[in-house]
Amino acid sequence: MWNYSPSAVDHYLVPRHHRIIAEPTIAAEAYDRVSGDRLKLFLKLNDKDIIEDVGYQIDGNQTCLASTSLLSELLLNRHMEAAAKISPDQLRSALDGLPEEQLNQPVLSVRAFRNAYDQWRARRDPRG
Secondary structure: OOOOOHHHHHHHHOOOOOOOOOOOOEEEEEEOOOOOOEEEEEEEEOOOOEEEEEEEEEEOOHHHHHHHHHHHHHHOOOEHHHHOOOOHHHHHHHOOOOOHHHOOHHHHHHHHHHHHHHHHHHHHOOOO
């Protein structure tokens, strides 16, 4: 039996920002071929590239949902450059640790954001 921290259980039972955003500035996806987990992340940015709204659709397990819920809270009101510094280790730590078998789950959440970040960078400098 896996033991989850109260923080991880809270984010799983009451996920934050678990919704689709109409007309997002950026929508990005990530998929884990091993687990089959799939995540679509929606970001709405203001004209200063601050994340004003976050939403997501997820087809994954409870740890993936908890990780993405936490990530959504960490992204809000951050500039894209600052948000890009969020790591899977930070999510693991903020969730007060995860069962060993689930340690890779926060990677999918961060990968989806990094895909969104790459889109944002490409739009800012189309030359690459």
